[in-house]
Amino acid sequence: MSQHPDKTGHHHGNLRAALIEAGIALLTEGGLDNLSLRKCAARAGVSHAAPAHHFDGVDGLRMAIAAEGFARFRQSMLDFADTGPQTPRDRLRNICRGYLAFARNNPALYDLIFSFRANSKLIDQMRLNSAPAYQVLRDTCAPFVPAGKDPVEIETQVWSLVHGYALLNCQGDLAAHPRRTMRCCPCLTILAAPLDPAGKLRDAFGGCAPHICTYQ
Amino acid sequence: MSQHPDKTGHHHGNLRAALIEAGIALLTEGGLDNLSLRKCAARAGVSHAAPAHHFDGVDGLRMAIAAEGFARFRQSMLDFADTGPQTPRDRLRNICRGYLAFARNNPALYDLIFSFRANSKLIDQMRLNSAPAYQVLRDTCAPFVPAGKDPVEIETQVWSLVHGYALLNCQGDLAAHPRRTMRCCPCLTILAAPLDPAGKLRDAFGGCAPHICTYQ
DNA sequence: GTGTCAAGTTTACACTGTCAAGTTTACATC
DNA sequence: GATGTAAACTTGACAGTGTAAACTTGACAC
Known part of the structure; x- marks a missing residue:
């Protein structure tokens, strides 16, 4: 062929x-x-x-580009995760950094990926395209899921937080303050200072509890 | 005139x-x-x-519609906040519910608001349009800001979380599981069960600590 | 009346996605 | 080698889109 x-x-x-x-x-x-x-x-x-x-039309082109975007997106997370210490907490923090780095370095591609509104025919294919990226999140969150709990809950929390943060940073009101950091309870400090414009990711995680989340 | x-x-x-x-x-x-x-x-x-x-062009029309959308968006948050108990925690939980209710009931308008990419001329006007909505968040978060801390940090955390959650729920992979709830540390339980398809917001906050966030 | 100005209309144009029909190429089969 | 067939494009046409310029209408001040 x-x-x-x-x-x-x-x-x-x-x-x-x-x-x-x-x-x-x-x-x-x-x-x-x-x-x-x-x-x-x-x-x-x-x-x-x-x-x-x-x-097969402009939607097909956009989906094909989004598929390539998801592959690069996934790779960005893996590149960050595979660098440095390999504790579960380090890996989770670093996939979030990789997530945000991709959003920052490829704003339009990131836009395309997450603004994709497909008809029912393409939505299934789109889900297949994005599945490997979500799998990175799932694998990385797995160590933090308490026994007997549904993994999707903590996955949803991390995904929502980093996704919303990326969008607000790249397009919204926060874009005017790119050095803004997020700190709250320990599960959120993973996102601190991820968008340093100079590219040097400052470590601002001091003083946090060693566990990711006091899941109750 | x-x-x-x-x-x-x-x-x-x-x-x-x-x-x-x-x-x-x-x-x-x-x-x-x-x-x-x-x-x-x-x-x-x-x-x-x-x-x-x-x-003055399609961008101007879209911005005008987005301005109206922001007004309704703000009103949705206030409607929820002004209902029920009026503790700071209740109000914060409820503006998040109002946020998510608006995203769910007006998906296209919500899309327009947050997919708006304006040139530098319109971006300032857009910021003016969105400011009252952000102000609702600021006012509601204020009681939870520790003395001497920058309020924008907790605001960013709440905004990111609810924004990302809304997007994932309305368009993304989570859309297939609309009943999914988020639970983690207490600061996140505000978002639990916000998108009940039947419209009855289940209360799934049992067993959480009474404070919003163990801000350190 | 006259001038002026805002509010819409009309006309035209370039760009877009889409479709039908035609053309070129590769390849299998005879 | 000749032939048929399917895939990979090209060509031409069409409706819908945003935009700009020129024109028309109406309101109002003087």
Whole structure:
């Protein structure tokens, strides 16, 4: 099926990847509104209708780009988690840092991922795309789930907190105060100072209890 | 300036309000993608260019609708806060419920509010529009801010948590499990069971510490 | 009446997604 | 090699979109 490593005459050879790459570039340059089938086509050097043919419409293109975004998103979390000490608490703190780093470094792609509103046909595929990223969260939260409790509760808490924080930081009122940190009970200190503009993640976790969460 | 209570010949009389109302109806019926200048115009019975003339482009229309959305959003929080016991803890719990109720009852409007990406010209106006809603949060969080601490830290925590939770519930993976509750340390139990589909907000806060947050 | 100005209209244009039809290429089969 | 077929595009057309400029209508001050 993949007998076209390079463009051979009429066939492009690697159009799908080229279109996704073009789409990510468009997102990076001009935000969500800058992404269109025709611009992707022009950038990939194909006719204006080629992307729609490939991805079955603009929603398909956006989903394909979002799938690539989820893969990079997941990788950002894993990159942070695999660095430094490997205690469960360190790993949980660091996937949150990786989460926020991705949101900060790829705002438009992050926007696309979490602004995706698909019809029922694509929503299942979208869930498949995002599942590996959620799995990182699940694996990392697992050590903190008390016996007999539903893991999804603490997962939801961590996910909600970091997701809301990322959105508020990247677009909302907090964007004016990027150095703002979050501190509350110990389960929240994992998010402290994650968006240091200089890229040096200050450690502001001093004085916290050693457990993540006094789950009752 | 408002000498046109009804439509008098050429002038519409109350075009601005009619367009905003039409826009909200379009959002409610078909989501974000269903909102356009021309559809608003048709629904308000004016020419297709009238909305752009009024609001100086589609971004202006969207901002005007978002301003109305923020007002309703704020009112939803206040309605919940002013009901029931009036301890600081009750009020904080209830503005979160009001927050989530609004997100659930007005998903497209909530989407519009928090997906708004404005150029630098409109972003200041947008901040003015959202300020009263944020003020509700600030006032409600104030009793929980320890002396000498920056109030914005606990505000950010609560806002992030409820914002992320609302988004995940309304659009994301959690949408499949609307009855999911969040429980963790006491500061988080305010969000427990906020999205009961039957509309009866179950109280699942039993066994929590009486203080909101062991802020250290 | 006259001037002025805001409020809408009209017209036109570029851009967008989508669809139908046609063209080119690859490949299997004879 | 010739042929059929399916996939991978291209081409052309169309409706819907935002936007800008020019025009018209109405209200009001003088």
